[in-house]
Amino acid sequence: xxxxxxxxCQKPISDKANSCSHCHYEFGSASKExxxxxxxxxxxxxxxxxQNQSMLAxxxxxxxxxxxxxxxxxxxxxxxxxxxxxxAVATIGFxxxxxNRARIAIAKRS
Numbered sequence: 654x655x656x657x658x659x660x661x662c663q664k665p666i667s668d669k670a671n672s673c674s675h676c677h678y679e680f681g682s683a684s685k686e687x688x689x690x691x692x693x694x695x696x697x698x699x700x701x702x703x704q705n706q707s708m709l710a711x712x713x714x715x716x717x718x719x720x721x722x723x724x725x726x727x728x729x730x731x732x733x734x735x736x737x738x739x740x741a742v743a744t745i746g747f748x749x750x751x752x753n754r755a756r757i758a759i760a761k762r763s
Contacts, residue, residue, distance in 0.1 A: 660688045660693065696760070703757045708751035717743025 655668045661678035672679040678691075719740035726732035 659704055660692055702759065703753055703760060707750055707753040707757070710746050710753055712746070714743055714746030714750060719743070719748055 656665045657668045658664070659666050659673040659676060659678060662673060662676040664671050664673065666675070697707045717739050721736065721743055724735065724739060726735045
């Protein structure tokens, strides 16, 4: 019985195992091409998920900016609170977008 690296997570597993005990990646009796195809599909799905999150972050940023610049807030504490919430939403959307773009760049390198 030899120790090999899992094709998905690169952690050590037995060569007799049908799935990885760490990441639960099932490779069973799959050929090398099947394993590469599965890994490619997993990378594609991960990138799609990150891109979808980026689009949601952009939408959040746009909605926050819309209310900051075009919102007619009432005078007083309620208007100030609505303005602060709008700024917070725009800021969170922007930071989330930047973080996701960095995660996409890292995912594409590996």
